[in-house]
Amino acid sequence: MWQEIKFFDDALPPSPPLPEPVRGACGAWAEFRGYVRAAENGAAIHGLRYEIYPAMAEKRLTAHFQELAARYPVQAVRFWHRTGLVKVGEAAVYAAIASPHRKEAFAALAELMDRLKTDVPIWKAEAIPA
Amino acid sequence: MWQEIKFFDDALPPSPPLPEPVRGACGAWAEFRGYVRAAENGAAIHGLRYEIYPAMAEKRLTAHFQELAARYPVQAVRFWHRTGLVKVGEAAVYAAIASPHRKEAFAALAELMDRLKTDVPIWKAEAIPA
């Protein structure tokens, strides 16, 4: 399985297309970008400050990718996350999954985002008031 | 609701980020790219030739967007489709949906792709052998 995990101090780059090695094999590339909203817990914010424990986050994410690949025909995963201040309207996370067909790609991507929130050491460390 | 429908004779452009008007309001931007696979019905292909009836496709898609927006908190939809020859490994379709939260965005996008295949006048008109 092709995989890429990157953490960014600055704006997430534009979404690249389906990774070259799985072209022809995969018909589906399901992607998700999570953006910071203008309110957090009911209060207007300027942004969120994220923290990541990179070495362990990469290890946990890789374990999740492997567990997903055992349950779905996942052939490529890309996962990016911002660290530091992410302002309202900016993307904090980008994740994408390739598989032969659409339904499995959606299911695996939705599950990856759920798993992210169980045990991957990434934190909304602080909400910066507007 | 913000919406964009475009049909392309040539390669689909890179995916733009969340549309400006819904930034701050929407935390979720779920995207899908459908790529042409190397085999169609078991036979190796060079590509697929797509045809679109643009005026009616736009009308049907808009109706589906409105029905989705009545069922999910969808605030923006982008839909692109190729027409003409789409070679193996190229994207034929791109669709994206913005909503405040992740689960609704995934559900609405999956349903949009299902609805596409019910009555939107777009055809895989021909499989070109490899």
Added chain:
Amino acid sequence: MKILYFAHVAKALGRREDDLEVAEPLTTDALWERLLALRPALAQYRATLHLARNNDYARPGDTFANSDIVALLPPVSGG
């Protein structure tokens, strides 16, 4: 009345459209009678084709006037 053909039907007929002069609005059955007279090769596709009138799927009871754009739609397969 403009008639539009798509995908394998356009290929089989070797054309993407036809013009049909109709003196008064036609029922679905009357329209098909005219279409089959004009393009007999349509017969084998008739069961799988949906009619659209001015960019909407035709409904039972619709009639088709000379100013209408009529599309013969094969089963869709986008995505």
Added chain:
Amino acid sequence: MKILYFAHVAKALGRREDDLEVAEPLTTDALWERLLALRPALAQYRATLHLARNNDYARPGDTFANSDIVALLPPVSGG
């Protein structure tokens, strides 16, 4: 032993790491005793923190050696 702090815990302590000299491997309870002696302010967070040892969540029965990297992980909230 290197100790790592994150998020609100790092903020409350005013630091992101500590070095702890341990003569022999410590059980979880013994490690917490040492941590609380070093940083009493950790007490209020203890119930919500998970321990990680060398980039894996610690399991019951794990011991923590002087060469280990130990992370005190608040509940995660990525995405």
